[in-house]
Amino acid sequence: MGIRSILAKPFARFVVQNRKKWEENAVDVQLSLMKSLVSEASGTSFGKDHKFSEISDYKEFQHSVPVRDYELLKPYVEKVVAGESDILWKGKPLYFAKTSGTTSGVKYIPISSESIGFHINGARDALLSYVNETGKSSFLDQKLIFLSGSPEMYVKNGIHTGRLSGIVNHHVPGYLRSNQLPSYETNCIEDWETKLEKIIDETISQPMSLISGIPPWVQMYFDRIQARTGKQIKDVFPEFSLFVYGGVNFEPYRAKLFESIGKKVDSIETYPASEGFIAYQDSQNAEGLLMLLNSGIFYEFIPADDYFKPNPRRLHIGEVQLGVNYAVILNTNAGLWGYSIGDTVKFVSLNPYRIVVSGRIKHFISAFGEHVIGEEVEKAMQFAMQKHPEVELVEFTVAPHVTPPEGGLPYHEWLIEFSRMPENLAAFGKDVNQKLSELNVYYQDLMEGNILQPLKIKSLSKNAFINYMKSEGKLGGQNKVPRLSNDRNIADKLT
Structure with a gap:
């Protein structure tokens, strides 16, 4: 040694x-x-x-x-x-x-x-x-x-x-x-x-x-x-x-x-x-x-469901609960005060305080009130990949299709670059949709009420995300593709 x-x-x-x-x-x-x-x-x-x-x-x-x-x-x-x-x-x-x-x-x-x-x-x-x-x-x-x-x-x-x-x-x-x-x-x-x-x-x-x-x-x-x-x-x-x-x-x-x-x-x-x-x-x-x-940061937490209300609840670390989605607020020894960093977390332990990062407070799809968040789409993808172990993923993002060019009900479009495709893409998409419905009751209600149709997957060509990030000047380093968008700016550039 x-x-x-x-x-x-x-x-x-x-x-x-x-x-x-x-x-x-x-x-x-x-x-x-x-x-x-x-x-x-x-x-x-x-x-x-x-x-x-x-x-x-x-x-x-x-x-x-x-x-x-x-x-x-x-x-x-x-x-x-x-x-x-x-x-x-x-x-x-x-x-x-x-x-x-x-x-x-x-x-x-x-x-x-x-x-x-x-x-x-x-x-x-x-x-x-x-x-x-x-x-x-x-x-x-x-x-x-x-x-x-x-x-x-x-x-x-x-x-x-x-x-x-x-x-x-x-x-x-x-x-x-x-x-x-x-x-x-x-x-x-x-x-x-x-x-x-x-x-x-x-x-x-x-x-x-x-x-x-x-x-x-x-x-x-x-x-x-x-x-x-x-x-x-x-x-x-x-x-x-x-x-x-x-x-x-x-x-x-x-x-x-x-x-x-x-x-x-x-x-x-x-x-x-x-x-x-x-x-x-x-x-x-x-x-x-x-x-x-x-570490020089005084943290506050706002329940994600309250975040966009006029006077949301603000909690210190002693007031948080397990399993609740919180927006993270920072007060730092560099001079950031009441600063909303944009991330959401959930506590999985209170002794000691351990978190999982659940998404971004402004990265969601709620074109119809479903408020699907990053944690939910990632869990749905993980579920489907476990059921289809042959699948290998490069990257994906999700956007709404409010007025589909082909007509019919709107839907969530999952734009996925596979390095190894599912043997049955339709079955893979069905499993993603099933898990997302279990995770988000509002999404399920919208499908049952014939407001939304089940999600659709668009398989992207090789290097689609690399080319997109390059076109935005964000290839490599610490840059990340947003997992969710409430519009089609990223989706349209990818397609």
Whole structure:
């Protein structure tokens, strides 16, 4: 064993022991953090506008700080972008994470000197939790790859600006940097396909032990390696033992990814965002991701069914319940206040607090009041794939067909790129529809009332989603195809 793998074990024990201390007092930790954040920001423009100096408890906080998305917080953010100090958080941000939102265009998310460490330690602690639980640490002695966006940044009014994955790349601990791939020069290539070929050049002969990235882009990496070598990934990278992923639900990609690998490898799911590192899989034996409640973020939760009401209920961590779909609201030590991140989660454990990501609050289909959400379509797809094990999936998205060109009742159209088609596409579609009906009673009622007809599947040609993402300038990196749309903008471009 190498020095990294030897030292990792006592360090992992130390990290997990410290984590368990706040796990056992999570509610107190969160409410104390709220007061601390408010106190720290009381002298900022936002703090003065929202009477932070008068806030002493959560009820007063709710009354003073409204829920906002990026567009509503933008007047404050624009002042920060312009170089002003003490607007949302004391001083100026250390970085801006630049993102391209599906509804807000380009967004500049502040990262402060206080928050950057939590972005880094979230990923570190996910790996150390794995080491502590399994005793496996030898992967740290081999080569590691993080498929991510470019680490290049530019300076905007004195603040370094770039992609989150690129910012984090500059903070990879020194003990890992020497075995990290790809090289900095290759990672800076903007064109994803050119970059991918260079990544393969640099990694194909190396003892890769850990591979990390968003599943569809990792799959593309594997496909290109197999096309070059004619071998499964296990034969190209015999040391490969740990897959780290985040950003999308893994289940639709699992079968094809592991078939490409050719053997079972352990995996760790993470939930990083530009706004903060929210959760990670802390156990190979427990469902869900551990919510990080001592990482500079005070969380609030709005039941998804209430979200679009004039005065939705807002709950702190001590008030949540199992199995309820919640929109996630963040208050951070980088100056985001009452910030609706757009994601929805469900708690699968309250001791400790573990979640599954269930979808996006604005990504749904409700053309007729059915309000079908991402979690439901992914579970329906997973059900059908289990019944049709020959099926391999590349990607899919769902959109409504309100006025079908062929006439007849409207329906949901599932646009699917298969790498291996169902032997009976009609039966596959029927199974998807059956499961979706079980999961969403409103959808079932609309079919029984002859408002909707059962869903229809449109099989797309090879590389349909790659070509779509390329046309949008979003190929590779941390970009994802929305699983659901309430219109046909994506569907029409795909077809």
